[in-house]
Amino acid sequence: MAGTCRVEPDFQPGRGVQYQSMGFAILGEVIARVSGQGCADWLNSQVIGPLGLESTRLGASDDWFDGERPMVDRIAEIRTPPEQEGVDWNWNQRYWRQLGAPWGGLLTTPRELAVIGRMMLEGGRGVISPASVAAATCNQLSAMADVPEADRRCKPWGLGWRLNWPATSANFGDLLGPATYGHWGATGTLMWIDPDRDTVCVILTTEPQEPHGRQIAQLSNAISASLV
Structure with missing residues (x-):
C-alpha cells in the first residue's frame, strides 16, 4: 500500500478516467x-457466504492445498507471457493464487460468477441494496464536468463496472446495448450483464488478453448474436 501511494497520478482527480489496478488495491x-476485516474476509461474510458460493474465494486459503484431492487442482493453468516465465510470482504460482489481489485475485467457476451476475440483475438480491446496484451501473462520469466530454459520453464507467462503449469493440464486442455493463481480466476473462435481455455472459479462458481484446470480443459477438 505504501508503494501504491508513492505512485504519481497520471492526472488530477476528477479530470480523467482510466482503469488502474492500484485503484482497486486502495479500495x-x-x-x-x-x-475491521481483511478484504477477502469481508467479501466472504458479505457476498460469497450469503450467495452460497462454495468454490469462490478472493485468494486461496491454505486448506485449498491440503488433502489427496486439493481444491487448488481445479484451478486452470494460465498460459503465462514470456515476462512471467521462471519467476515464483506468476499467475500459476501459489504466491499469486493466495495473494487475493482486489483487482484480479478472485478464484471462481463460471456458474458461481454467473450467480453474482444474476444478483446484480435481481437488484442485489438482499446482498447489496438496489440503490447500490443502481449507482454501480449508471454512468458516474456524466456529472464530472472536468472529464473530457468524449470520455463522459463514449467511455462511461459505473462504480467498478465498465459500461458498454458503443464506439469501442474491445472485449465486449459490437452487439451489446447501452445498458450492458461488465468487466474483463488480463488472463483472458470477461463477464457482461445485459439487463435488456436479462442475460449474464461469463467467459473464462487460459489465454491472456492481447492488447485490444479482439479475440474475446469476437467470442462475445458470437454469444450475443446467438441470443434470440
Missing part, C-alpha cells in the same frame, strides 16, 4: 479499515 484497503 481493498478502505474496505479493510472501515470494516
